[in-house]
Amino acid sequence: MSKVYVFTEFGGPEAQELIDRPEPHPGAGELAVQVRAAGVNPADWKTRADRHGTDQPLPAPMGHELSGVVTAIGADVHDFTVGQEILGLAAPGHGAFAEHTIVRATDAVAKPEEISFADAATIPVAAAAAYDATHQIELEPGQKLLVIGAGGGVGLMVAQIGRVHEFTVIGIASESKRKVVESTGATFVPSGDGVADRARQAAPDGVDLILDLVGGEALREVADLVADPTRIISAADPATATELGGTGLVRTPQAMAKITGVIEYDLVDPHISALYPLERAGEAIATVEDGHATGKIVLEMLHAPAS
Ligand SMILES: NC(=O)c1ccc[n+]([C@@H]2O[C@H](COP(=O)([O-])OP(=O)(O)OC[C@H]3O[C@@H](n4cnc5c(N)ncnc54)[C@H](OP(=O)(O)O)[C@@H]3O)[C@@H](O)[C@H]2O)c1
Structure with missing residues (x-):
């Protein structure tokens, strides 16, 4: 038997x-994985809270992103071997918050030795989203990127990718995150009442791109800092971004x-x-559900040594 966290x-x-x-067995194109670590994301509680529809059978395994060791491979898998360390996404119907799970080979990547299991578990959802967010509209070095929610799991990685690309990054987060946001090289702007004025002070000529990781009022308040509204991208609230002219x-x-x-070469730290x-x-899910997490929250699975 194998432990699985479900709702x-x-x-x-x-x-x-x-x-x-x-313990689950892999079908064609799938890997069975002994999970070593799993990243916690807002999507985990949002799925449980019915934000993504109610069409999955219950009890539903929780967790999407994970790292671990391949224990068995299904038919038609050619790129992975038993014993290999991987990171990837839990297959539909399976969860990352588990001792053992299933990952589709197409949703897995070999884990470099240089990356710990814990850091690797933050890559499939959070780090990959940060990568996509910073490449959907490509800025030039020196151009200004405003990140709303800069101290969270995706935000801290967005800020660091921005530094690697030599963008001028301005990060909005609560005062408690000043140090960690500034450690990425970003200019910190405290969230809360008057945030639009403070952001305008930090970027008097406006910004070239807004990456929103919070949505709603937090996005609306600062949206006019970008002259061209098509340069608003939201991972948190596509509806509001679209309404404002973005995406x-x-x-x-x-x-x-x-x-x-990028993480293998130590250019970005997932900041657990x-x-x-x-x-x-x-407790880990509650910390993220609270809406004010710092960096990444990760589960580590302890397995008894093989006898
Ligand atoms: N589409 C995708 O594939 C994808 C992938 C990953 C994430 N997402 C979405 O992207 C969003 C962010 O994900 P995440 O993993 O980074 O979440 P997270 O770790 O919970 O971070 C969110 C951050 O926003 C900050 N925040 C809350 N209210 C704020 C405000 N008014 N102004 C500025 N910052 C505020 C929070 O802390 P403070 O308030 O203390 O600053 C927290 O650090 C979520 O909505 C998630 O569902 C989408």
């Missing part, structure tokens, strides 16, 4: 629990491998602020 009803966190299930984040299949290379064991997945 048993759509709604609040009270419907989450750790259950035992038989939602478009994800690409290449991003996971590309950002893995807390590690939890699988048994405390509920």
Whole structure:
């Protein structure tokens, strides 16, 4: 048997629990993976809270991004071997918050030795989204990038990718995140009342791109800092971005491998602020659901040594 963290009803966190299930076997094109670490994302609680539809069977395994070791391969898998360390996305119907899971070979990348399992687990969703966000509209060195939600899981990586590309990054986050946002080389602007004036002070001539990781009022308040509204991209709230003349984040299949290379060369740090064991997945999810996480929250799975 293998432990899996699930939700048993759509709604609040009270419907989450750790259950035992038989260890899953890979179908064609799939890898069975012993999970070593899993990143926690807003998508995890949003799925449970019914924001992404209610068409999946219950109990539903939670968690999307993970790293681990391949324990078995299905038919038609040629690029991976048993024993290989990988990072990837849990296949539909399977979860990352589990001792064992299934990953489609097309959603997996070999984990470089230089990247720890914990850091690797932040790549498939958060780091890959940060990569796509910074490449959807390409800026030139010196151009100004405003990041709303700069201290969160995606935001800190966006700010660091911006530094690698020599963009001038301005990061909006709460005062508690001043140091960590400034550590990326970004100019920090505190969120809250008067944020638009403070952002305007930081960029008197406006900015060249807004990457929004919060949505709603937080985006509306500063949207006119960009002269051309098509240069608003939101990962958090595509509807508001579209209403303002911008667009939602478009994800690409290449991003996971590309950002893995960037992290391997130590150019971007996923900035893990807390590690939890699988048994405390509920606390880890609550930290992200609170909406004010710093960097990435990661679950680490402890496995008994093989006897
Ligand atoms: N489409 C995709 O593929 C994709 C992939 C990844 C993420 N996303 C979405 O992108 C968003 C961000 O993801 P994430 O993983 O970075 O979330 P996260 O780790 O929870 O970070 C969100 C950050 O926003 C900050 N924030 C909250 N209110 C704010 C405000 N008014 N002004 C400025 N900052 C504020 C929070 O802390 P402070 O308030 O303390 O600053 C927090 O650090 C989520 O909506 C997520 O669902 C989409």
